[in-house]
Amino acid sequence: MKITILYGTETGNAEMLAEDIQSELEGGHDVDCLNLSDMAPSDFDASRLFLLVCSTYGDGELPASAQPFAEAMAAEQPDLSALHFAIFGLGDSEYDETFNHGPKKLAELMQAHGAHQIGERVAHDASGADMAEDLAFPWAEEVIALAGAALGEAA
Numbered sequence: 001m002k003i004t005i006l007y008g009t010e011t012g013n014a015e016m017l018a019e020d021i022q023s024e025l026e027g028g029h030d031v032d033c034l035n036l037s038d039m040a041p042s043d044f045d046a047s048r049l050f051l052l053v054c055s056t057y058g059d060g061e062l063p064a065s066a067q068p069f070a071e072a073m074a075a076e077q078p079d080l081s082a083l084h085f086a087i088f089g090l091g092d093s094e095y096d097e098t099f100n101h102g103p104k105k106l107a108e109l110m111q112a113h114g115a116h117q118i119g120e121r122v123a124h125d126a127s128g129a130d131m132a133e134d135l136a137f138p139w140a141e142e143v144i145a146l147a148g149a150a151l152g153e154a155a
């Protein structure tokens with residue numbers, strides 16, 4: 001499957017996780033990995049599955065590297081109705097009222113432009129016991145299996 005991992009980060013955790021997911025998947029798939037700050041809405045290609053990995057900053061906001069992308073989406077209003085994405089979030093339950101709100105906002109932004117979410121949004125908690133990759137690798141395998149039918153190819 002053709003997969004693009006897009007990460008939104010402030011201090012690099014989402015970037016490291018995105019690169020680990022790329023390494024995990026690239027034996028069996030054609031996988032790109034890109035910072036959201038380098039992604040234009042016009043770059044979306046519906047033949048690829050987009051795996052979004054995004055943290056939360058400030059008071060439940062998108063991290064810095066995702067903000068230019070959100071602004072470009074608002075300005076360009078792309079039609080993403082042919083697109084499929086899945087999303088994995090990073091956050092910290094110490095911020096209980098805004099836990100994982102960054103990826104929640106990013107998923108809502110994609111859906112507002114018609115993109116179809118595959119599977120559930122999985123949230124990593126920096127104050128929890130799990131390593132991010134221990135949640136993210138099974139998440140990636142599951143959404144790739146689910147996306148096979150949607151993208152019209154075997155996973």
Ligand SMILES: Cc1cc2nc3c(=O)[nH]c(=O)nc-3n(C[C@H](O)[C@H](O)[C@H](O)COP(=O)(O)O)c2cc1C
Nearest residue numbers: 009010011012013014055056060091092095099100
């Ligand atoms: C100043 C600051 C604000 C944060 N705000 C939130 C928040 O509102 N909600 C949340 O779930 N996590 C919040 N976090 C936790 C980060 O999302 C978490 O540490 C994540 O792993 C950072 O990933 P990154 O390095 O890719 O940006 C915050 C962390 C910092 C340092």
